[in-house]
Amino acid sequence: MEWLNPYHLQVGSFVLINAILGVSIYVTLSTGQLSLGNAGFMSVGAYAAALLSTQHQVPIPAGILAGSLLAGAAGVLVGIPSLRLSGVYLAIATLGFGEVLRAILINWESLTGGAVGIAAIPQMGRVILAWASDRGFSPGSLGLQNNQFISLTVFLILLLCTILTVAFFLRLSRSRVGRAYAAIRLDERAAEAAGIPITYYKVLAFSQGALLSGFAGALFAHSTSFVSPGDFTYHRAVEILVFAVFGGSEHIFGPVFGAAFLTVVPEALRSISDYRYILYGLLLVLMMVFRPQGVIDPALLRRFRRSGKGTPA
């Protein structure tokens, strides 16, 4: 079991969390709304989960659920008034929302610990290991060391969460709701004329995105065991957007691929640490020049599917 390296699993875990964040921005983008508030919603989920588990001893799954729902509710609250806005105006309003939230996190010291943040959040893998050892289980029986077991459980939990999330939204895109989203994105007025209640669907997409961001935030809190307002700045919002821009925002696999690729590249380039972010930037620029729609678009997927059918299995 030597090959099972916690470092690789750690990077894998961040890939999965970022993939969920990528999906969260994809959902709002799929109705043509550009939101930069996802970092803010992520902080709602992360702080809710962190506070519930550190101060009220709520079990981790319940805390994650509560954090996601709270972020979703915040999404509804922000979504309704900002519906009048579109394009860059919506982007700026949601960006403002994220910054307001961050200012609250900094200033509400009695609850959030201010700029210092919340430390010693129970980490999923360690909690599960402690729980399992109480029942006489030892990772040694699987041929694993403790830290391998911890990283592996975190990775598997996140993998399950990501697969369920992607499956749900894949299914959604082929349903009535998904078609309504697509219609709204292509032409809002035409969609309205065709009888689609655009207010309902836009708020739905917006709060689905918010809920997913909160979910990712809660998972983030329970896998790094520390959160602070510095994690949810404007940079995070842009990073999430870049997942969708790089990977492509027309199909759900686009942002998932973008998240995976852009998380792995800086890690893979660790050996040239001084230059790795230069390369990262160069990559984004080249991308914009040669493939502005993102790496993955429906045309590419169709081509894959066709060539896949052509080759014998």
Add this chain to the structure above:
Amino acid sequence: MKRNVRLFAVVACALFAFMFMGAEKARKPAPPKGEPIKAKIGVISIITGQGAAYGEAITNGIKLARDEVNAKGEVLIDLKIEDSSGKQEQALAAAQKLINSEKVVAIIGPTLSNEMFAAGPEANASGVPIMGTSTTAKGIPQIGKFVFRNALPESQAIPAAVGQAVKKYNIKKVALLYGNDDAFTKSGFDTMKEVAEKLKLDIVTIQTFQKGQADYKAQLTKIASLKPDAVFCSALYNEGGVILAQARKMGLKVPFVGGNGFNSPQVIEIAKEAAEGLIVATPWFGEKSDPQVKAFVSKYEKAYGKKPDQFAAQAYDAFYIMTNALRAAGAADRAKLRDSLAATKNFQGVLGKFSFDAERDVVMAPNVLIVKGGKFTIFN
């Protein structure tokens, strides 16, 4: 045409990659004498992004110490330096890499307290000693018994500065000013407030500002109108210098007591003569007449072309503390190293006499400095 453009892009990328490959060449360690202890020590530092200046000073300090220690030949250290770019998830990934892929015996770093809160628990759970050289926040060594630090926390530095200033200037009424969106300045303020309350000083007002603010006249006007005997200010040097300049211009002439963020020559550069009378407490004072300090400063200047700052000095000492412990442990073993590290007592480094207390936190006496004639001098 299009094909040509693509070909060009590919070639350009390849060229870049080659350029970078040659960038960092490992220095060869000195030949071993007798039976040296060979060990791999990991370093997590900020090499790219915001805060890279701290990371550079830290890695420079460590590399200098590594060259000296390896030249002696009793222990041979192979450094593995990883970038965290100031982000906690990167610091965690770097720690995982050092612990599991590189199999280091110990880790020095990461740079920020926030990063330590993510990387520390992981190292602790894996039984790898980890020592922060600049992590001053509350609760760092309490993460676990494998977590150490040699960075003097603000909770020790500030009381020393405040205590001496209060005694000298007979201070009764104070105003507090701090940056509330930064973990470092915020925890500095918490200590200032605590100390002021303990000394039964009258706190006339508490004012806040945000990172990157350029105009502090609103806060300073309020402070000036209440006529305090002194201002306790927790800020980083770039904001601190501007605050001082604006305060003096407004006629606020009372002494300023600063946190560790003020301990930088940059403050004097920014504030010029307005910096006169600024009082700070710091673990590092480069003008000391101690021969060990002098030797370090001249060696560092020769190697990197500038004077070492506090971060370089702390990292330099940290490496010596680590390798001394390694020698005492007698083998590159993580658990043995932890025990001998915890037993470190009265280590004489460039920062002065250093020990770990029972909680693996710092025991040392800070220097209290005052700005006089355009430079830091010992305050008394």
